[in-house]
Amino acid sequence: MFIRLQDLELRSVPFSVALPAGEIDFGDRVRQTGPLEASGEAVLQNETLEEIRVRGRLHVDMEADCDRCLEPAGFVIDGEFDLSYLPERLAAGEGREEVALGERDIDAAFYTDGGIELKDVLREHVLLAMPMRKLCREDCKGICPLCGANRNVSSCGCEVKPVDDRWEALREQEVRSKK
Numbered sequence: 001m002f003i004r005l006q007d008l009e010l011r012s013v014p015f016s017v018a019l020p021a022g023e024i025d026f027g028d029r030v031r032q033t034g035p036l037e038a039s040g041e042a043v044l045q046n047e048t049l050e051e052i053r054v055r056g057r058l059h060v061d062m063e064a065d066c067d068r069c070l071e072p073a074g075f076v077i078d079g080e081f082d083l084s085y086l087p088e089r090l091a092a093g094e095g096r097e098e099v100a101l102g103e104r105d106i107d108a109a110f111y112t113d114g115g116i117e118l119k120d121v122l123r124e125h126v127l128l129a130m131p132m133r134k135l136c137r138e139d140c141k142g143i144c145p146l147c148g149a150n151r152n153v154s155s156c157g158c159e160v161k162p163v164d165d166r167w168e169a170l171r172e173q174e175v176r177s178k179k
């Protein structure tokens with residue numbers, strides 16, 4: 001469903017969709033495992049700037065490889081979203097940007113061709129809503145670096161000594177991020 005700026009100049013555009021897996025290309029790092037259901041509306045937030053704002057609710061089950069053990073890890077994305085888009089002529093670079101608009105700053109992405117494809121909006125929200133650390137479970141023990149066993153399934157008994165600095169630095173980072 002393409003949301004046209006021209007239509008928004010007359011009225012807001014409501015939407016309600018249920019998209020089966022495969023309709024949206026999420027790339028190869030994450031997978032959709034159930035229908036994506038979304039409803040809401042698109043409005044012309046600011047006529048002068050031609051800011052398109054898309055708001056609504058979305059529910060979808062997603063899956064990614066666990067960062068530690070590489071087994072599939074499931075994530076439910078469920079909740080409200082509210083994304084703003086400005087015409088490309090206002091873009092300074094790539095992707096989402098903070099744009100200062102006098103009375104308020106908005107975090108916006110950019111559209112071309114007189115409007116925006118709803119699937120692109122939904123895709124963007126899902127990717128933004130996925131957790132940074134994708135784990136099958138909080139205490140995933142990961143893969144043994146020596147023998148490759150999945151330590152959630154069996155403890156292989158290998159004695160893992162911190163062998164190089166990078167490994168140690170990574171572990172320190174992990175400990176810090178838990179605090």
Ligand SMILES: [Zn+2]
Pocket residue numbers: 066067068069070071135136137140141142
């Ligand atoms: Zn895992």
Ligand SMILES: [Zn+2]
Pocket residue numbers: 144145146147148149156157158
């Ligand atoms: Zn091992």
